[in-house]
Amino acid sequence: MNLTHTVKAHILDELRNGNTEVLKGLPPVLAMSYGIALQNECGSVKDPSPIxxxxxxxxxxxxxxxxxxxxxxxxxxxxxxxxxx
Known part of the structure; x- marks a missing residue:
């Protein structure tokens, strides 16, 4: 497991716990990708993201x-x- 994967997993864990502070200072595209990852993980999105x-x-x-x-x-x-x- 590399550092990038570890950091991504940590950020996703924090977001699952409701801590949106971890997104502050990130480029908008990266913050959006975390949101999409969470939506796809939860299965709450009926149509997969077009992104x-x-x-x-x-x-x-x-x-x-x-x-x-x-x-x-x-x-x-x-x-x-x-x-x-």
């Missing part, structure tokens, strides 16, 4: 690529390696 989580994840990753953030992070990591920080 495809894989498509949303892909769109977010493509958006990150478009902004150049990945390149900035790689450059910062290389700079730290060179300076020895």
């Amino acid at each position: 495809d989580e894989k498509a949303v994840n892909e769109a977010v990753l493509n958006r990150i690529k478009d902004t150049g953030i990945k390149e900035q992070i790689i450059k910062q990591m290389k700079d730290k390696e060179v300076t020895g920080e």
Whole structure:
């Protein structure tokens, strides 16, 4: 079990207990995905959500690529390696 899975499970547990504070500060798309996961888990949704989580994840990753953030992070990591920080 990886850290991402553990964090997701913890957030879902907190939401099941009614603690919506765990959603504060999360990007809206991520908060929405937790809501959809809970709805699907409860079976209270008669029609599955039309939102495809894989498509949303892909769109977010493509958006990150478009902004150049990945390149900035790689450059910062290389700079730290060179300076020895």
